[in-house]
Amino acid sequence: MEFLNESFMDAYEMSKGINEDQQIENIRQIMKEHAQQMQETIEMPEVPETAEVFEPTEFIETEEGGETVEVTEFTEIIGNPEEDMEAWSPQTEDYSCAVACQKYIAEQLTNVEFTEKSMIEYAYSEGWYDPESGGTPFDDTGNLLEEVGLDVDRDYGGTLQEIAQSLENGDKVICAVNNTTLQCPEYADIPGVTANHAVEVIGIGMTKEGDLKVILNDPGIENGCGFTCDAETFMKAWGTGGNFITTVSSGEQIV
C-alpha cells in the first residue's frame, strides 16, 4: 500500500516550513482568486450578496435548554460539504472514530451504504481495530477503504493546500486531530498533547468577513455533522499529530 514519507521528521519539518499562518493565507488567496475568476469568465445575472447558505454548523443551547442552530454563511467553499454531510452518523463505539470516517468515505465514493457495525467487525477480524486496545493505529487508517477498491495515500506533514486540492479533485480526506483542541485551542500548547481522533474534512469555506473555516464530519460529537471551526483552530488540532493525512480517491478522473 502507498505509504508514508521515509522520514517523519522531514515531513513534519516540511509542513512547519510552510507555517500555519502562511497555509491559511495561501488558501484565502486561492479562494479570492477563484471568486474573481468566476466573475470574470462567466456572465452572471444579478447575483445575491452572499452565496447559498450552508447549514447547519453549530448548535447552541438556549437558556431554556432548547437548541438553536447558528448558520454560517460562506461566500466561497472548496469541497462538497452538503453532499458529504449526508453520510455522517455518530461513531457507535468509544474508539471507532477512524472506522466511522472510513464509513463516510466508503459511502461517498462507492454510493453503497455500509453499517459501521459491519465495518467494525471486519476491521476487528483483520486486527486493524481493537476496542480493547483503544481503537485504530495511524497506519491502519484507510485499510477498510483499500478493501473496497479505493486508492489510499497516508502521509505526515500535510498542508491546508493539499486538503483543498484533494477536495477540488473530488477526493476525500481524513485527518488525525486532537479533539480537545478543536473545542479548546489552547489545549494544544500543553507539552505532549498529540492527535487522538480522526475526522473527515469535507470543506474549506470563507465567510463574507474573510474568515477561513474548516468544515468537518466529526463522528465523536453530537453536532459533528458539518461541524465548523476556525482554520487556525483546525491547524492547531491537526498539528498535534504531525499533520497526518489520509487521502482517498476512487481513481476516476473528474472531467
Place this chain on the structure above:
Amino acid sequence: MTAKEYTAPEKKHTITAKELMIKLNGTPIVRGEIAMETQLGIPFAEKKRDRLCISFKPHREEAKDGKMQFYPNQYEVEFVYPSNHVVRFSNLTYKKSVDISAPVCETDMQVMLGAGKYALNALYDELTELLVFWEKDKSVSDAAIKKYQKSYYNTVKKLGLEKLYGEE
C-alpha cells in the same frame, strides 16, 4: 595507508524534549501498534546499560464537563536515546485484565491549562537538559536522572495523576 579516525560532524542543534516527542510519535511502533485514540503521556527517564531510556504509559484522555479524564494505560513503551529504537513494548490489554472503559483519575481543565501546562513545560525543560548532557558527554549522570525522576513524580502529584503514573 593510515586509517583515519572517524569523527562525526559537530551537531548544530541538540534536539529538545518537545522535538523528541514529535519524533517518537512518528516511530513505526507508535504509528503501527498504538491506537491513535491514546496519548503517549508524560515521559519517564531511566539509565539502563549506561544508556538514556525514555518510557511512556500510553492511555486515553477525554475532556468532559470541565475536567480532563485519564484512563488506565493500555500500553508500555520504552525507547533508547538517541536511536529511538524500542527497548520494550507491551500491550497490557493482552497481559492482564485492564478495564479501559472508565477513567482512573481526572484533573480540572483550568488546572491543566494553567499550572499543569507550566509544570509540564518545566519538566520538558529538564528532559531537554538530559538530552543536552547526553549529546555533550555521551552519558548522563545518576544524579541528573534522579533529579529528573523526582521532578516527574512531583509533576504527576501536582496534576493528581498518581493512579495512572504511580508514586515515587
